[in-house]
Amino acid sequence: MIRYLFLVILCLTLGIHTSANATDIEFWTTQTQTDRMKTIQLLLDTFQVLNEGITVSLVPVEENDMPSQMAAASAAGNLPGLIEGSSELMLAFGEEGIMDIGSMTRMVNEIGKDRFFQGALKMVTVKDGKQYCGLPYHGWVQGIWYREDWFAKKGLEPPNTWDNILKAAKAFHQPEKNQYGILLGTKPEAYSEQCFTHFALSNGAAEFDADGNLIFNNPKMLETLRFYTELAKYNPPGPQNWRARDYYLQGKLAMFFYSTYIMDDLALAEVAAGSLTDENFPQLGQGVFDPRLVDNTRVAPVITKTRPAGYGAVVALALVDQKSADKKNAAQKLIKFLYQPDTYITFLHMAPGGMNPMVRGIAGKAGYLNDPKGLFNRYGRDKIEEIISGLDAIGSFTIVEGKSFPAAGKIYAKQIIPRMIYATTIEGTTPERAITWAEKQMQAVINE
Amino acid sequence: MDLSIAQRESRLGWRFIAPSVGVIGLLIIYPILYNIYLSFFDVKLTGDKLFIGLANYQRLLSDAAFYGAAITTVLYLVGTVVGSTIIGLMVALLMNMTFPFRNLVRTLILLPYFAPVISVVFGWQFIFDPVNGIYNHLVVDVLKISSSRHSLIGNPNSALGVVILFDIWKHFPLSYMLIISKLQSINKDQYEAAAMDGCGPIGRFVHVTLPELYFVLGTLMLLRMIWNLNKFEDVFLLAPNVETLPIFTYYAAFTGIIDQGFAASISVVQFGVLALLIYFYVKKVLKW
Structure with a gap:
């Protein structure tokens, strides 16, 4: 011992x-x-x-x-x-x-x-x-993942500017055929804010100015919210979040916002869908499953309105x-x-x-x-x-001209922007009213 | 000092129930009182409290969203309580008859009540999925009733209907169980007597079955009303856009600008309404 x-x-x-x-x-x-x-x-x-x-x-x-x-x-x-x-x-x-x-x-x-x-x-x-x-x-990185083959067929430009995105969303939105133009977040959840921020950054719209003042309710932000609300009309019906990316994998969606984490799913979907062709299952009909989804998918990681922006x-x-x-x-x-x-x-x-x-x-x-x-x-x-x-080109609301504002993180946590988006896209509130409400909420968070 | 036997018994009785009174007091009475206390304060996240009198109540009663939530709650209550009771009654009457495989059917009927909420909710969400759901497939593609697809759960106007339907479907087995157990104890002689008096099937239902079921139905509706006024998980999981009072409270208390004092005042109002409702119900309907 x-x-x-x-x-x-x-x-x-x-x-x-x-x-x-x-x-x-x-x-x-x-x-x-x-x-x-x-x-x-x-x-x-x-x-x-x-x-x-x-x-x-x-x-x-x-x-x-x-x-x-x-x-x-x-x-x-x-x-x-x-x-x-x-x-x-x-x-x-x-x-x-x-x-x-x-x-x-x-x-x-x-x-x-x-x-x-x-x-x-x-x-x-x-x-x-x-x-x-x-x-x-x-x-x-977040980007708009899109069907390159569909875009080529219609002779459309890649969805890398506001105009191109809206044009493509309109062109592919055929709800009577159960096919939709784009997937944007409209549920009051973080995904909606991620999509929205991408557009806001491309329009030079900020939450804070360089002195740290809250300037959320500004013309550029309002313009972004208006555009977002308009674009959301080409969403699948009802409030949506990232789960609706499945519609893309099923060939029912032309564009959707997602991070690079989707690459895995796309390739796996390709494998899964590979056997579900109309050769093996004649009753499926033409074009229900795209066996070459990865090849036909491209991504636009940068969106430009007044400046190129990534998220x-x-x-x-x-x-x-x-x-x-x-x-x-x-x-x-x-x-x-x-x-x-x-x-x-x-x-x-x-x-x-x-x-x-x-x-x-x-x-x-x-x-x-x-x-x-x-x-x-x-x-x-x-x-x-x-x-x-x-x-x-990535950015965030937290950083303005090399300065960081931790209050932006607090605002993010309270999901004010997602609720603003839900109000305009689903409840039909006007962008003006929604943005005023949002800034008031943000101010209250900062004052806390 | 000499105590009578009755007095001693009553003392002993108090001693027996003292532990449960203590536990109930700690777990139920204290939170209720603390909640009422909190409703008079502006509660900071740091735990600091500032006495503000009735300001929370003033804010609540001048908030349009509160009345919206109250109306939603009333619609939800009426829809679910009446709906599940009627369906439960109808099914119970049916199951009280004899037919082959009755026991199997009786068991199957209970399934919605036993299934875990979360799995059932996912099932319902899939049924009503705007793009892939069977509902839209039936309505748009097969029956061609509507030309466009809708998200019944996502649309704030139709979501309440779906939530009510869901609750009726999930909870009618409970009504059915309570009703059928009473049905089986009704004396057959009464029906025979009613038939001799010239009552048809409807007459027998109105004059024999209903009076016999009166208190079961009354109790059932009371319980369902209490439960559903406080129902959170079913509504929130299926359609978080349906703002009944508990969900309105949740949003006020735990999202956005967290406001515990305000949320406490909503709970107090809700509690008060519920207490009043129960009082009148017990007095007038159950006649206790």
């Missing part, structure tokens, strides 16, 4: 001894699913072999729990070296002054400021547009302010490792289509296009690069 105890104590002392020479850091990730954790752990194991003396422990943290966990860790003096989470989260942490903004700015410049997609970099820009509170790592979400890596220089160094080494092409591609392949690279030159690489699901090969290099190019 005593011998046992002795051995245990010996092991513990040795353990403490070796770790005294090593640097321990924590890497907090919002990728909490088991299979993703396994992949990241594999990457970290490789990193540790390559960098003797650095130990990285992987800690999964739910996105929503991140702020409270950070607060707790900060109080305990046990902050992680590196965190991975949404750009909004990083902006909020940046405001609280717990991030190592100086090092991150240096690293962005080291990796190459111009290599990052500009829209993505803007999402983490702070302090007059010169510093960064995170390094964009992956994210999704999406950025997940960033960020350095937390540490006292220990060793820990700082270790975290920076880890970042460099994560941006190496092979590591980067392995990481992104955890969710092909959903996780897109934030730096140029990755999407075109043969290794990237050769994902384990064989997804990208179905789309081909040109389409993939076209899709990801949307990252250059």
Whole structure:
């Protein structure tokens, strides 16, 4: 028994001894699913072999729990070296002054400021547009996915401007044939706001001005709401959310808003629909299922009215302010490792289509296009690069001229814009009344 | 001090029920009182409370949306209570007759009542899906009654109808069960006597069956009224655009600008209306 105890104590002392020479850091990730954790752990194991003396422990943290966990860790003096989470989260942490903004700015410049997609970099820009509170790592882009074959048949332009979108929506809207022009969010849910924001940004309509004043009820926003309400007439009947993308997979819809996460579904639908041709099932009739859906689908990630605009979400890596220089160094080494092409591609392949690279030159690489699901090969290099190019133009209501306004996040959480959209598109409220109501609600949220 | 036996018994009785009184007080009376208390305050999210007197009630009673919700609630109550009672009564009368496989049919009828709300709601949403649903397929493609497809659940004007229909379908088995159990206990002699007095089938129903069922029907409608005035999940899951009072309260309390004091005042009003309703109902209809 005593011998046992002795051995245990010996092991513990040795353990403490070796770790005294090593640097321990924590890497907090919002990728909490088991299979993703396994992949990241594999990457970290490789990193540790390559960098003797650095130990990285992987800690999964739910996105929503991140702020409270950070607060707790900060109080305990046990902050992680590196965190991975949404750009909004990083902006909020940046405001609280717990991030190592100086090092991150240096690293962005080291990796190459111009290599990052500009829209993505803007999402983490702070302090007059010169510093960064995170390094964009992956994210999704929203776009209008459309039937290229239908557009070609009618000789229509791609849906990348307001006029083109409206024209196409009218042309394909044939409710008597159970076919609809476009899918926009009209239920009072986040999806509606995501579609709407894309249009608002393309019209230069903002929630806040550069001084942080709420200016939601402005002529450009009103114009956007009017257009949105008009366009929603070419929606399938009744209030809709993203679930109605199934109508597209069934060939009943010409265009729909969606993130790059749809790429998977489209390709899978192709497989599913592949056997449901009229050769196998003559009773289906011609054109019920499109066996070549992926080939016939294109995406317009950028919409232009007065300016080109994209919409999406950025997940960033960020350095937390540490006292220990060793820990700082270790975290920076880890970042460099994560941006190496092979590591980067392995990481992104955890969710092909959903996780897109934030730096140029990755999407075109043969290794990237050769994902384990064989997804990208179905789309081909040109389409993939076209899709990801949307990252250059993405924006949000939170960032105005390099300044971030966290109040925009609060407004988003209260779903004021979705309820405004529901009011005009489904309840028939006039855009003027709805936008006035919305601004009043927003003001109340800010005053709270 | 000497207590009479009756006094001692009553003391003992109080001791026996004291634990349940305590538990009920803690779980029911306290929240109700606290809710009434909250309704006089402007409650901040931080937990700070500012006494504002009757301001919440003034705001509520001058809010057009509140009256809209109240009207919706009345329509919902009348539609569901009357509907499910009549259907339940009709089915019970039918099931009281003898026919082959009666036991099997009796069991099957109970299914909607036992099925979990969430799965049934998804089923209904699929039936009424504007593009792929069987309802639109029947009405537009097969029967050609309408030339355009509609989202009955999505359209705020028709959603209430669907929600009422849903509730009737889901809850008529309960009415049926209570009614049939009473039906089976009605003495056959009464029907024979009525028949001798010259009553036909309708006369027998009016003069024998209905009076016998009076209190069952009365109790049933009272219970359904109480339940449905507070019904949240069925309505919210199927059609969140139908604003009955509980849903109106939910939106005020938990979405947009969270206003707990205001939401508390809605609950108090709703509680008051319900209490009054029950009082008159019990006095006049059930004659207790």
